[in-house]
Amino acid sequence: MYEFDNFNLIWDHAMGIDNGNFGKDHGIAFIGNNATLELDRGGWEVIEEKNSDKKISVARKAPSENGLDAHTKNFVDVIKSRKMSDLNCPIQTGAHIATVCQMGNIAYRSGEKVVWDKAAEKFTDNKLNKEYMMAPYHNGYSLPKV
Structure with missing residues (x-):
């Protein structure tokens, strides 16, 4: 865990075991109160939090390059x-x-x-x-x- 002045960052490494977060072997997630932005080299998506009042999910998008x-x-x-x-x-x-x-x-x-x-x-x-x-x-x- 990294503690910065205005936020914390949690690093979870699962490379090589194909069992990382979101069932991926790599990627990054920005976790917010209402949703999570998950992205990797294969694309990105917005995943709504289960208890969120806001409907903001975005289906997986492929990268443009x-x-x-x-x-x-x-x-x-x-x-x-x-x-x-x-x-x-x-x-x-x-x-x-x-x-x-x-x-x-x-x-x-x-x-x-x-x-x-x-x-x-x-x-x-x-x-x-x-x-x-x-x-x-x-x-x-x-x-x-x-």
Whole structure:
């Protein structure tokens, strides 16, 4: 579970066992008070909450394109053109998502609740920083001084 200032995020991983939420092997769900938006690479749908007074279900819709291929093409096109303004998803967004994912891995491995200091770009617990922020070098290798 991730606790942010204005919302919580629950990560439930079932990839590879074909037994995730909504009977899917992958996807994401945005759960609201009246309905849930469920989406994956095969499309999306809005699922009404059983006790909701509002009727807002939307039947499953197929994607209009292959999003992964479109994302990859955009990335490669920007590498070729060097026009960062054409990038549909900024590098900083990917870095942020990678940080959040790794926080979950580190919380799991350490058995600790982790707290991220965004300004310092490290954990508030120095023990976690020392143990997980940089892999130890072996066999005489070291990070070069630049």
